[in-house]
Amino acid sequence: MTAAPGTEATTKAAPGGTAAPEGDGPGDPFDQDLLPAPRNAQFALLGSLLAPARARVWLAAVLLVVQQAAVQVGPLLVAYAIDHAVPALRAGRHGPLIAVGCAYIGCGLAAGGLQRVFIRTAARVSQDVLVDLRGRIFRHAQSLSLDFHERYTSGRLISRATSDVETIRELLNDGLDELIEVVLSTLYIGVLLVVLDWRLGLVTVASAIPLYASVRSYQRRSMAVYRRRSTATAAVIVKFTETMNGIRPVKAFRREEPNDAAFADLNHAHYRANGDALLEMARYVVGSRLIANITVAGIVVWGAYRVAGGGMALGVLAAFVLYLRRLYDPIDRLGMFLNSYQSAAASLEKIAGLLAQAPTVPEPEHPVPLPARPQGAPxxxxxxxxxxxxxxxxxxxxxxxxxxxxxxxxxxxxxxxxxxxxxxxxxxxxxxxxxxxxxxxxxxxxxxxxxxxxxxxxxxxxxxxxxxxxxxxxxxxxxxxxxxxxxxxxxxxxxxxxxxxxxxxxxxxxxxxxxxxxxxxxxxxxxxxxxxxxxxxxxxxxxxxxxxxxxxxxxxxxxxxxxxxxxxxxxxxxxxxxxxxxxxxxxxxxxxxxxxxxxxxxxxxxxxxxxxxxxxxxxxxxx
The missing domain is CATH 3.40.50.300 (P-loop containing nucleotide triphosphate hydrolases)
Structure with a gap:
């Protein structure tokens, strides 16, 4: 069709029908809660979040290394007191026992002071990471093109910026220091046990093999569970947000009861996902406790037999038992950390997937300015x-x-x-x-x-x-x-x-x-x-x-x-x-x-x- 010059409008192709926006078809990643992202994108994201606080991260690590060293000296002082300071006291020499007492108090004060500084330093790092992460999610969500927001619901975005970030906060605030303490104490105690008595020490180290297998099995099983739990949480938020935003048509068309039924299904799915997570945690704790109790019982019996035969000092056995208690007691704490870690890993994976989305309407690399209008022109x-x-x-x-x-x-x-x-x-x-x-x-x-x-x-x-x-x-x-x-x-x-x-x-x-x-x-x-x-x-x-x-x-x-x-x-x-x-x-x-x-x-x-x-x-x- 031809019109007057300056108002020409011609078509060049056969007519095409309208179509639903991308994301309505089956298998579209936007129908899923987990967006596609490069391999290990969550670890790259975590590294970039920690990069600005690298100096404080190293300071916190050094503080915890020294603090754990002060904590682990205690059983050695107990062994020295039993085998040397107490016999010296019976011989009328008070100096060794006083020295041991002062050393024990000093190590306790040092450990407490270092722990306080570590907590403050780690808390600042944690808050800086969370502030940065929330800001990234908000800025990136705004930068994404309209077609993304037409396919990815606002409820999911809210879930990424709230429940998922909160899960990561729990890990940073309560989990990472637990993990580092467990790792450091395990290394310290493993070395000290071998030094105290290499036979019993090797038995203890060998027990780490089935414990490691138990941890790995828990990680594999629980990751899928926590992904499902995060998705269920997002679905609950999406339904709640959608219903409250559309409260007028809900009231107008009397949709309260159907909405209640749909929300109950989502709520029950969330309940099942949480129950599965707790069940996996229970399996891990029971299995790990069984391994730990069998190992401790065997070592105590063997150690007592050697003390009775004169092949081992009583103070060394006492220190050994104290170290074993410190070694295996954190199993529950390690389980709680793995619980937090798996949940946070699933959340971080979803956030990384969101941040990996690129705008489909990108900014030009070399912008061209509009030509200037003549002075006084319309x-x-x-x-x-x-x-x-x-x-x-x-x-x-x-x-x-x-x-x-x-x-x-x-x-x-x-x-x-x-x-x-x-x-x-x-x-x-x-x-x-x-x-x-x-x-x-x-x-x-x-x-x-x-x-x-x-x-x-x-x-x-x-x-x-x-x-x-x-x-x-x-x-x-x-x-x-x-x-x-x-x-x-x-x-x-x-x-x-x-x-x-x-x-x-x-x-x-x-x-x-x-x-x-x-x-x-x-x-x-x-x-x-x-x-x-x-x-x-x-x-x-x-x-x-x-x-x-x-x-x-x-x-x-x-x-x-x-x-x-x-x-x-x-x-x-x-x-x-x-x-x-x-x-x-x-x-x-x-x-x-x-x-x-x-x-x-x-x-x-x-x-x-x-x-x-x-x-x-x-x-x-x-x-």
Whole structure:
């Protein structure tokens, strides 16, 4: 189809049907809680989190090494006291026993002091890691493209930033020091036992083989359980978040009982996953305790036999028993650590998978600036779709390849039935998506080559969902231009016809709109969103069903204001209400992803085509 020069719109391919966004098909990783990530990505993530605190990590390690050395001296002092200091005391020499007592007290004080410094140092490292991790999740989630958020639910993101981070916090705060203490004490005690008596020492060391096998078996079994538990936790959060966000339709359609049943199933799955985790823990503790008790009983009997035969000093056996108690008592603590570790490892794996996702609409490596506008020139810029085609990754084509030029300052209305591709065209112009083929240009510069700040200053979109953030009305309007003054905020509101209702609020522009703007009506939220966009003063303004929440008087007021505000600005207006078309210089009629009619609204109404039929149907609906 050929139109007048400067308004050409031709299609180059057969029509394609609309398709559901990627992620709706079976086997899509976005349907799973665990996103794909490079091998060992969780360990690389942990290393990068600890890297800034490397010096404090080493300090904490040194403190714990020295602290454990002070702790493990105790049984040796007991052995010396039994075999040497007590006989010396009976001989009238008090010095050895006093020296042993002072040494024991000194080691206890040193161990306590070093432990205190270690806990403070480790706590600072832990908090720094958690602050960094939460910040990374939040920043990365914001940087990911719109298609990611349309497939990966907000409940899962909340689960990553809350329950998964909390699991890692528990490991860092309560688990790592336990593990290091167990490892260091095991090494110290193993060496000391061999030094005290190499025969008994080798028996003790040999018992570590079945204990190690028990630990490895627990790790293999429990990892799958903790992944399932983390997924079950996320599912509970997703369902809860979804239900509370949709509480109005829940109430309207009496969905309480079906929701209760669905949540009960998820809650029971979470219960089973937790039960399986505790069962695996119980199996590990019972098996490890059995190995430890058999080893201790055998060593005590053998040691007592040797003491009775004079082949071993009583003090050495006493020290040996004390060391054995210290060696095997941490088995439960090690089990608790493994419990925390497996849970944290599953959480870290999921966070690493999230952070491994790359934006599908990336920032350009070498941004190209927009050409400067002549002094006093209108703000609008030319928009060109050059061989542009779009299809979802699953293969469903939404827009066949087409060419379209919108001159600077022109207001274009895009109409058509639901699913015709109108909103997809708008999202390509706003660069929420990149075309599968071809380019979208702004004053000759591809959108993919524009820096994010230039793009957002150049193109602003107002959607059907007028989302307001918690805060005042003025703050929500100023999001369009954060450095604006109160006078500029009020001027934008007046231009769009929102000033009167804002002034009538309890605190005027300082009224808190509360969560999601719930304090004001849907139409009022839409007016605030208009004022926000107009304050941003974009070159191109996209209105995607932006008047859908307004009543007839409100829509007429907005249209009257827009006729003035959009003068000289390039605008793309997508609407089902054909009353919005009256402000347009040009109308595009879309069908099955193609532009099937293109021209001024007055000409299309008098022609016998799709737009004339749509316009007549709209007039009939008014009657």
């Amino acid at each position: 703000p609008g810029r030319e928009v060109v779709f050059d061989g542009t085609r779009f299809a979802y990754r699953t293969g469903g084509e939404v827009l066949p390849a087409f060419d379209l030029r919108i001159p600077a300052g022109q207001t274009v209305a895009v109409v058509g039935a639901t699913g015709a591709g109108k909103s997809t065209l708008a999202k390509l112009l706003a660069r929420f998506y990149d075309p599968t083929e071809g380019r979208v240009l702004l004053d000759g510069v591809p959108l993919a080559d524009l820096a994010r700040d230039d793009l957002r200053r150049g193109v602003v979109m107002v959607t059907q969902e007028a989302f307001l953030f918690s805060g005042t009305v003025a703050e929500n309007i100023a999001i369009g231009r954060p450095d604006s003054t109160r006078a500029e905020v009020e001027a934008a509101a007046k231009a769009i016809g929102a000033h009167d209702f804002i002034a009538a609020l309890p605190d005027g522009y300082d009224t808190d709109v509360r969560k999601r703007g719930g304090r004001i009506s849907a139409g009022q939220r839409q007016l605030v969103a208009f004022a926000r966009a107009l304050l941003a003063d974009p070159a191109v303004l996209i209105l995607d069903e932006a008047t859908s929440s307004l009543d007839i008087p409100g829509e007429q007021a907005v249209q009257h204001a827009m006729a003035t505000v959009l003068r000289g600005r390039t605008a793309v207006v997508i609407a089902h209400r054909l009353s919005t078309v009256e402000i347009a210089d040009r109308v595009l009629v879309m069908r099955d992803g193609r532009v099937v009619e293109d021209g001024p609204p007055s000409e299309l109404i008098t022609a016998s085509g799709h737009f004339a039929d749509l316009h007549q149907a709209w007039r009939d609906s008014l009657v």
